[in-house]
Amino acid sequence: xxxxxxxxxxxxxxxxxxxxxxxxxxxxxxxxxxxxxxxxxxxxxxxxxxxxxxxxxxxxxxxxxxxxxxxxxxxxxxxxxxxxxxxxxxxxxxxxxxxxxxxxxxxxxxxxxxxxxxxxxxxxxxxxxxxxxxxxxxxxxxxxxxxxxxxxxxxxxxxxxxxxxxxxxxxxxxxxxxxxxxxxxxxxxxxxxxxxxxxxxxxxxxxxxxxxxxxxxxxxxxxxxxxxxxxxxxxxxxxxxxxxxxxxxxxxxxxxxxxxxxxxxxxxxxxxxxxxxxxxxxxxxxxxxx
Amino acid sequence: xxxxxxxxxxxxxxxxxxxxxxxxxxxxxxxxxxxxxxxxxxxxxxxxxxxxxxxxxxxxxxxxxxxxxxxxxxxxxxxxxxxxxxxxxxxxxxxxxxxxxxxxxxxxxxxxxxxxxxxxxxxxxxxxxxxxxxxxxxxxxxxxxxxxxxxxxxxxxxxxxxxxxxxxxxxxxxxxxxxxxxxxxxxxxxxxxxxxxxxxxxxxxxxxxxxxxxxxxxxxxxxxxxxxxxxxxxxxxxxxxxxxxxxxxxxxxxxxxxxxxxxxxxxxxxxxxxxxxxxxxxxxxxxxxx
Numbered sequence: 001x002x003x004x005x006x007x008x009x010x011x012x013x014x015x016x017x018x019x020x021x022x023x024x025x026x027x028x029x030x031x032x033x034x035x036x037x038x039x040x041x042x043x044x045x046x047x048x049x050x051x052x053x054x055x056x057x058x059x060x061x062x063x064x065x066x067x068x069x070x071x072x073x074x075x076x077x078x079x080x081x082x083x084x085x086x087x088x089x090x091x092x093x094x095x096x097x098x099x100x101x102x103x104x105x106x107x108x109x110x111x112x113x114x115x116x117x118x119x120x121x122x123x124x125x126x127x128x129x130x131x132x133x134x135x136x137x138x139x140x141x142x143x144x145x146x147x148x149x150x151x152x153x154x155x156x157x158x159x160x161x162x163x164x165x166x167x168x169x170x171x172x173x174x175x176x177x178x179x180x181x182x183x184x185x186x187x188x189x190x191x192x193x194x195x196x197x198x199x200x201x202x203x204x205x206x207x208x209x210x211x212x213x214x215x216x217x218x219x220x221x222x223x224x225x226x227x228x229x230x231x232x233x234x235x236x237x238x239x240x241x242x243x244x245x246x247x248x249x250x251x252x253x254x255x256x257x258x259x260x261x262x263x264x265x266x267x268x269x270x271x272x273x274x275x276x277x278x279x280x281x282x283x284x285x286x287x288x289x290x
Numbered sequence: 291x292x293x294x295x296x297x298x299x300x301x302x303x304x305x306x307x308x309x310x311x312x313x314x315x316x317x318x319x320x321x322x323x324x325x326x327x328x329x330x331x332x333x334x335x336x337x338x339x340x341x342x343x344x345x346x347x348x349x350x351x352x353x354x355x356x357x358x359x360x361x362x363x364x365x366x367x368x369x370x371x372x373x374x375x376x377x378x379x380x381x382x383x384x385x386x387x388x389x390x391x392x393x394x395x396x397x398x399x400x401x402x403x404x405x406x407x408x409x410x411x412x413x414x415x416x417x418x419x420x421x422x423x424x425x426x427x428x429x430x431x432x433x434x435x436x437x438x439x440x441x442x443x444x445x446x447x448x449x450x451x452x453x454x455x456x457x458x459x460x461x462x463x464x465x466x467x468x469x470x471x472x473x474x475x476x477x478x479x480x481x482x483x484x485x486x487x488x489x490x491x492x493x494x495x496x497x498x499x500x501x502x503x504x505x506x507x508x509x510x511x512x513x514x515x516x517x518x519x520x521x522x523x524x525x526x527x528x529x530x531x532x533x534x535x536x537x538x539x540x541x542x543x544x545x546x547x548x549x550x551x552x553x554x555x556x557x558x559x560x561x562x563x564x565x566x567x568x569x570x571x572x573x574x575x576x577x578x579x580x
Binding site for chain 2: 110114134164169205253
């Protein structure tokens with residue numbers, strides 16, 4: 001129990017006992033899965049959770065299985081005490097912060113492998129990623145058995161993979177997606193923005209500008225390949241290095257599309273600025289608002 | 291609703307509604323997953339379920355994803371009306387019989403991949419098998435959310451994979467294993483015994499005799515490799531064709547063992563009699579009873 005009244009729980013057994021008591025008292029439960037390093041985007045997820053349920057759990061777990069050996073597991077920002085204070089101020093109730101050995105005890109040997117919405121995009125450059133995310137989120141869901149799990153649209157492909165997994169595995173909860181929270185200039189909030197130098201921070205908004213341009217151009221009738229190619233050029237001109245992808249996909253299935261139809265679309269991009277990898281996405285096509 | 295009072299349910303939505311009503315009335319729920327073609331072994335699982343819970347669900351679903359293209363999916367025995375009558379006579383409450391399209395709707399794209407206890411044995415000859423079993427059983431568990439799921443020790447490696455999955459994915463239920471039910475001569479009951487000719491049926495008991503001999507010999511100090519080799523020879527002498535494996539494993543982890551220690555062991559075998567593949571297993575080592 002922290003000073004602010006937020007419970008900090010480290011074992012599945014204690015977590016289940018608390019949630020069971022909440023359920024007996026008639027409370028609804030919402031879960032906000034995070035890796036900590038909370039910013040205003042995470043807190044907007046907590047606010048959405050509080051609108052839907054009378055008890056809100058935030059999980060804080062930097063999940064080793066979604067990082068490859070050459071990624072930033074060790075340097076990923078960890079600000080646990082600040083995170084607890086922020087979550088408490090937002091009105092949250094419980095922080096679920098298991099140790100890696102509580103999450104993956106010796107002998108752990110069951111993986112979830114998502115395909116469909118997990119194909120391509122992030123998977124092309126991070127083939128380990130969604131297997132790790134799906135497995136840990138399935139565990140978070142079955143540990144807490146919430147009514148809702150709240151995810152940000154910032155990680156749009158992840159949100160799609162979560163919806164697919166919950167549907168395919170009949171997990172008894174609803175996945176809720178929340179709009180990306182942006183800085184004043186439009187840059188999507190991300191824990192990894194902390195890696196950016198001052199100059200990189202100024203250049204970073206170009207990823208948002210580029211995908212917004214793609215969305216506007218294809219709505220006006222431009223060719224999808226041509227608009228994506230222009231976005232790549234704009235990113236390079238702004239100082240981005242490797243561009244992992246600029247892509248237009250069906251907003252629901254995440255299947256590749258070659259033309260604008262009556263279905264909602266999503267423009268997604270991932271690119272490197274110095275040593276920092278940024279991702280972002282916006283809606284496009286019918287009914288989209290940016 | 292059948293004449294005998296057993297409810298037959300075809301959609302997850304209806305299933306959940308019924309189970310939720312049971313829960314509101316304070317009932318416990320046990321699940322017996324089957325592929326139908328019920329024999330006395332299945333009914334012993336239903337009896338165990340009735341001892342533990344006031345409401346018992348039997349799922350009957352011939353799961354296409356655990357059969358490979360050259361296996362017996364189309365010819366697998368289907369005796370649904372008889373199954374309903376038998377389950378009703380045993381005192382069961384609900385038969386969960388989804389269609390393949392209810393279980394795997396269009397766009398289904400999430401698999402569970404078990405390793406650990408799934409490594410070797412059946413996986414060496416049926417590499418698709420436990421992925422299919424784990425995925426469908428995870429779905430059966432999350433669809434019904436039972437307190438207990440009851441499996442026979444006849445499929446011992448499957449039982450181990452289920453225990454591993456429930457532990458690894460924090461599924462909120464307990465896996466219960468029940469002793470294999472045998473014919474008068476010792477042959478393990480199996481839906482696939484229906485494939486055997488009269489002569490094959492007489493020869494089939496040799497698989498039980500052979501693994502029981504291995505268990506007795508290694509308890510008396512015989513070498514594990516030597517005892518397994520003798521069992522293979524006995525199976526060949528009895529008329530078995532291809533022998534997929536005769537193996538001695540740790541009873542809990544299913545890891546290979548090279549000597550008898552103070553840990554419980556399991557002797558497992560799979561072999562072909564004509565066109566029928568039979569599997570069986572018995573306990574060995576400390577505290578085992580056969």
